[in-house]
Structures are given as structure tokens and as C-alpha cells.
Amino acid sequence: MIEQRKPIAVAEAVQRVMNYAYQARTETIPLQQAYGRFLAEDIAADQDVPAFDRSPYDGYAIRSMDSEGANAEKPAIFQVVGEIGAGYVYDGIVGERQAVRIMTGAMIPQGCDAVVMLEITQSFEQNGQAYMSLKRQIQAGTNISYKGEDIQKDAILITKGQYINPGVVALLATFGYPHVMVFKKPIIGVIATGSELLEPDEALQAGKIRNSNAYMVMAQIERAGATAKYFGQLSDNLELCIQAVQEALQEVDILITTGGVSVGDYDYLPAIYEAIGAEVLFNKVAMRPGSVTTVAMRDGQLLYGLSGNPSACYVGFELFARPIIRTAFHNPRPHLRREQAVLGADFPKPNPFTRFVRAMVSFQNGQLVAVPCGFDKSSAVSSLEGANAFIVLPGGSRGYEKGMQVVVLLLEDTQGSEWPWDSIEKSYRL
């Protein structure tokens, strides 16, 4: 008898997977390799930045009181008693009508309370002594970058789980972290199943196709921040597949297979899960594409049975695998970022199930506009290249027109969402 699968709502499916979210171990890596990783410790400021009052300009450090009453007719004259570049400290104390030539970034000398930009001064020499004249009065505090004006000591700067972007790298360097503790990348195994599959270097043969899913999913794994490990493609042979899956599980944190999850004679994933004693969390989701997406669990390891159809495979990964990876990094917003957009083209298809339309979002006059990426079948590979978002169309809707408001999930974003699923599926019907 044909197995009848009961579809569950997308949010419910995501929740079932998230019950098995875990936190990855940590490792310490050189700062230069930290970009794109996720921080595994809170970083607090152990010093002020800047750590000393400094000059933001090239010019002269003075005591502002010495400029009192200065104007074009009666310039204030200063004896230039020294010169300091960034990184050097002026040893003496600057006295009455004295100035120190100072460069951007250099520490303000003792006694001075202002810096005059080079451009508004005139320098001259008399009897071998350097002088500077100034034709205006300068307020105390002019052109000083104060100690702690950027960052104050003890402030929490960056927190555990934060994505390390170039700005985070700058902070880590500023506070003296030549090495940084990050979360280890989970290792995610990939197996493609299907007797029709050829590798990209093979010539096409009648009835066969090239395996695009494995390479696509490996790229998605890397984009999500984990490490992909490829175990190759398998023909539809149950014994072989069981053995390969069991062996791969020894070497990975999570295993992803593509293909073979539906009800065809050679769709062996259900039998494989049974054979290895994995508990199936769900095998039918009320969504398109990707309705056959299956997730199973064995001894703390998640097994993703993604659809063989490329678009369905792609969507299944982003909805169900990405948040597990991001949670492993302690990231508080592990899901795809949800935003509101205007539909940029009609989408007349009815949507019995929640539909994830591969789309290109862009800003037009300050408004996020989402345009579907062409051929919208589950089997499509062409609609993925241009996609940087999914348009989420709730189940039960009859089709959408250009100009309507839609929810989009952003694919190329590092910020993420905490839980994007509330109120998307209001009109969901089975």
C-alpha cells in the first residue's frame, strides 16, 4: 500500500528540527582567519580608546589661554619648542606662549589644551629659533580627541555568537587579540543519490543528468558558515546506500542526502532511515517546493533528506539546515532574515501550500522590491542563480499581483531573524 504522508506546517517543521539544535565546540584561531566566523566569547574593553588625549590634525599643540585676544592685527606669537609625530611623547611641560608642532594621532603634550591646524598658522624663524603666529583666538578643547571618546573601558563591545565582520576584526585587533576564540565549524556530510547522476566532468548520456545538488548544497553549507564534506554520489542501490550513510555518519556532525525521499520505487531514504534506526521528525511539509523534505535523527545526529529536485533541495537546506548551523554558533538570529517587500511582478499561480518563490530583491526608491526569478518549478535549476531571497506566499492564496506586499526571506544576509515564521501561515490550509 502506498504510504500516506501527513504534511505539517513549515513553522512546525522548523520547530521540530530546532529541538535538536546544539552548540558547537570552540577553537582558537589567528585573527587573520577570523573573518566570517562566529565569536565564542564576549569581548569587553580593557582600556579606553583612544587610550590618551590625541591630536586629530597636523598642526600645533598650544595652551589656549595664550591665544587670547589674537587677531589679524595682533597675532599671538608662540615659540615652537618641539615636534612630535604619532607614536611619540613630548617629554616636557609646555609653558607660556610655547607650542609644540604635532602630527595627527600624537599624544597632546602636558600643559596644552588645544590644537591649531597647520593651515591657519604661519611659521617663521628668528635667531635660529622657530616661531608660529596665529591670528585668532582658540577655545580650550579645540581639536582634541579625548581619551575614551570612541570606546570606554569596561564596555561590552562584541558578544558571543556575533558574526565576525571586518569591523569586529578591527575591534579584536584594537584590544589585543592576535588569536580569537570562535565556534568550530560543524562538518556537514553530503551524499547525492540517484542512478541518473553524472559528475560535472562526465559527458552527458541518454536519460542521465549532471549532479548539481551536491555542489549547490556544499556551497550553501559554506555560505551558512559550516564545512562541507563530500561523500560522492550513489546509485539507487539500497544496501550500498545504507552502508555509505552509516560510514559517513561516523565522520560528520550532520549528514545531508539529496534525492530519494519521495514515494518512488527507488526512493530509498525512508528505508535507509529505518535500517539505521533513525527517527523521522517529519517527511512531508506543507510547502512548495520541498514538500518531501525529510529530517531524521539518530544518536544526536541530524540527517537531512533533501529533495532531488534542485529548487526544492535548495529551499529545504535554507529553511531547515541553516538555522541549525547558525545556532551551533550561538547566534541569536539563526533563521533567514525576514523583511517586507513589494511584489515586482505578478505571480498568478495559486498556492495550496506555503510557497517559497526564488526571487531577486533590490531597493527601488528606498523600497524593497521582490521579483520572482523566472521558471518556478521545483525541478528548476535556472531560478537559483539570480535568487537572493525567497518570497513567502502563504498557503490558501490564489495568486498575487504586482504591487502587493509580501514577506521575503533574505539569503545573502548575515544578520538573520530570531523567528521569522509568525503570522506567515495565517491563511495556511490543508
Ligand SMILES: Nc1nc2c(c(=O)[nH]1)N[C@H]1C(S)=C(S)[C@@H](COP(=O)(O)OP(=O)(O)OC[C@H]3O[C@@H](n4cnc5c(N)ncnc54)[C@H](O)[C@@H]3O)O[C@H]1N2
Ligand atoms: N507519486 C508522487 N511522486 C512524487 C511526489 C509525490 O508526492 N508523489 N513528490 C514529488 C515532489 S514534490 C518532489 S520534490 C520529488 C522529490 O523527489 P525525490 O526527493 O525522491 O528525488 P528523486 O526522485 O531522486 O529526484 C527527483 C528529481 O530530481 C533530480 N535529481 C536528483 N538528484 C539530483 C542531483 N543531485 N542534481 C540534480 N538533479 C537531481 C532527479 O533526476 C529527478 O528529476 O518527487 C516528486 N514525485
Ligand code: MOO
Ligand atoms: O517537494 Mo516538491 O519540491 O514540493 O515540488
Ligand SMILES: [Mg+2]
Ligand atoms: Mg523520487
